[in-house]
Amino acid sequence: MYGTMKVAIGGPLKVAFRPWVEGLENIPAEGPAILASNHLSFSDSFFLPTMLDRKVTFIAKAEYFTTPGLKGRLTAAFFKGVGQLPVDRSGARGAGEAAIKSGIEVLERGELFGIYPEGTRSPDGRLYRGKPGGLARVALATGAPVIPVAMIDTEKIQPPGKVMPKLMRPGIRIGKPLDFSRYHGMEHDRFVLRAVTDEVMYEIMKLSGQEYVDIYATAAKRQIAEAAKAAKEAGKAEKAEKTGA
Template sequence: MIYGAMKFSIGGPLKLAFRPWVEGLENIPERGPAILASNHLSFSDSFFLPAVLERKVTFIAKAEYFTAPGVKGRLTAAFFKGVGQLPVDRSGARGAGEAAIRAGIRVIESGGLFGIYPEGTRSPDGRLYRGKPGGLARVALATGAPVIPVAMIDTEKIQPPGQVVPKLLRPGIRIGRPLDFSRYQGMDGDRFILRSVTDQVMYEIMKLSGQEYVDVYATAAKRQIADAAKAEAQESKRAQRRAAGDENETERSGA
């Protein structure tokens, strides 16, 4: 009931304002479980995809979104529940990874659509990064559910990281044909099969999205970008100090 109301109140205006184009809607089953594996370019990805689907799709979100105090916290929790987000407790020995897997399995066992971003985080530069085998593949092999590759197009231009107000641009969504990994069901403890399944899904996402593929994890790329920015800022400060020292030396020499 809440989801339907939120889909009507958010999904309708979202489609009217941004007019997202969609290819491959026929690949979403009318009923039964499936895993939607998507690239991740923007915070808005989790809103555009559900907006264009008839069925509810459940994504995971950190539990802090659902437990913040005060009126704002309650409104935030209601919003995330309403649009199909599922809270995941990141505490514990293996943290969010195990929690996400359990959440995904519950959604699949209930016959629902489970949405997941195999990269684990948003792309820092619009490229497609290596998928993490611990979530997507384990849910697929534990349940035997089909995996449907999804490509979000240009959503990073609508809402880049750190930008609150989105730009009115038209995004796209390409939905690929379901991938059947049921032959590997129950083999979710084999790391080589997990890696192979994940790589196959990422290859299909790459074909749909047209993104350049980078064979490193997005989290590592973000650290490298942050470290490079920090080093550049430090070098800039050192250059400014050297320039200031040269000016002082010139003034003393002139005196």
């Protein structure tokens, strides 16, 4: 099913968007490896697997497999077809452990495991602090090399609120593998986990050219939402004051 779905969806994606790729030679022809990518758009999980010869398994939100409607069914079919694994994120700790366990299992089979260290999509196109709980723990537990990946301009294809995608060429830059075998067995040392994650994020930043922000993307999203709410309330107050006057 993987090959069939990849051809059915990947072929039209290549023709329509003509994505460019640099560094494909850094993907090993066989054996386990972790692809650690920035996360700009929902479409990242479509373009990256499409452009690789080997199957790469990402952890995907369970909602992607259960969303109703035609778009939801097509999304679920694609993710299932290319082997993406659904994880229920309603319980953050449990979801994290499930993702780590799934990643280790994928790598132990000698396959490629994909992960977004930021934990969520960037709210503004900048690169945010990586979460050490997933990427670093899986890397140190398995000894698999970490390959930094930068998605380029995917956020411009379908910005928030836009229904129809914009036909443009996104890009993918794939860096050289990073070896963290010197830390093998230290996956419970929080200082080591932080150091490994920061090194990977630095390589992603060099590949992507993004501005780096040393806070988590989830915190940035909360700040943006709170600022928008405050601005809305201020607007209402100003309107009420003018109406009263």
